[in-house]
C-alpha cells in the first residue's frame with residue numbers, strides 16, 4: 467500500500483487566490499523570483515475583463531477591459547503561472563503548508579497564500595431588484611449592454627463604474643437615464659464630461675430608485691422624488707453600479723482580520739494578520755480608498771517581493787513586517 471505521505475500533492479511556493487490584476491501581477495513577480503505559483507480564480511482578469519474601456523493604466527492609452535485582461539493572463543502564463551479556473555471552497559493547515567480545496571475537490575498545497583479576490587457588486591436592496599436580476603436588472607454593463615439595443619435604460623450610481631458604464635450604454639440604448647443620489651459625482655471628471663456630451667442621456671440627480679417594476683420583465687423604475695412631473699421612468703433595463711464590497715468568506719477561512727468594511731487588514735508589504743497569508747488588490751485596507759488596476763497590480767508586486775524574502779529567510783518572523791491591525795489604515799470614504 468502506498469505511503470500516505472507520498473500521495474500528498476507537491477506544495478507550490480505560492481497559491482494566489484484571484485486572477486485579477488493583483489493576483490496576476492503577483493504571479494509574474496513570483497515566477498521571476500523562481501517561486502512556483504498557481505493562480506486560482508474563475509474569471510481571468512477579474513473585474514477588468516468586464517470593464518468596457520480602460521484609459522488610465524499606464525502604457526495603454528485606450529484598451530478594452532477584455533483585451534487588457536487577456537494580456538495580463540498571457541503574461542502570467544508565459545512566465546510560468548499555472549492557472550486553475552475554479553473557486554476555493556475551503557482552507558486548512560498541514561504543518562507549514564496551506565491546503566486549499568476547490569469546488570471540484572481539487573487539493574492545492576502551498577507554503578504561502580495570497581488573497582487577491584477583489585470585491586463584489588453592491589445591491590441597492592429595493593423591491594424588484596432581486597426578482598428581475600437577469601430579466602432586466604444587471605450589474606455588468608459590458609456583459610449586458612448589447613441586449614438593450616434601441617431600448618431605454620437607466621443606470622444608478624455616480625462613481626467611475628457608473629459613468630464609464632453610462633458612456634458604453636449610450637452606444638446601445640435609445641435613451642439613458644443616469645440616476646444619482648447627489649448632484650456631484652465621485653467619478654473622474656473626464657468620464658462625467660464625456661457622458662454629458664451624449665445626446666441620448668438625461669441626468670436624474672439628487673434622486674434615488676426605490677422600486678424596479680415589471681411583469682415578466684422590467685418595465686420601469688419608481689423614483690423617490692418626481693422627475694419632470696412623473697415618479698416613474700419607463701425603461702427596459704436597469705444597470706446598478708453603486709460600488710462594491712469585499713466578500714469576507716475566504717478572509718475568515720484564513721483567519722485574516724478585517725476592518726469594519728470587510729477589507730483585509732494589511733501592513734506595508736501586504737501581510738495579513740494570518741501567518742503566511744498576504745492580501746493584495748481591491749479587497750485590502752491599502753486599496754479601500756482608491757481602487758485602480760495600477761494600485762492592485764502594485765500591491766500584488768509588493769506582496770510577491772515580500773513572499774520571496776519571507777520564504778527564503780529561515781530567520782524571518784511574521785511579526786517583523788506587520789500587519790498590524792491597530793496601525794493598518796482603516797479610514798476611507800464610506801459610501802454606505
Ligand code: NAP
Nearest residue numbers: 623624625626627628648652707708709710756757801802
Ligand atoms: P464608488 O466609487 O464607491 O461609487 C459608488 C457610487 O454609487 C457613488 O456615487 C455613490 O453615491 C453611489 N451609491 C452608493 N450606494 C448607493 C445606494 N444605496 N443608492 C444609490 N447610490 C449609491 O464605486 P465604483 O464606481 O464601483 O468604484 C469603486 C472603486 O473602483 C473606486 O475607487 C473607483 O475609482 C474604482 N474604479 C475605477 C475605474 C477607472 O476607470 N479608473 C473604473 C471603475 C472603478 P455617493 O457618491 O453619494 O456616495
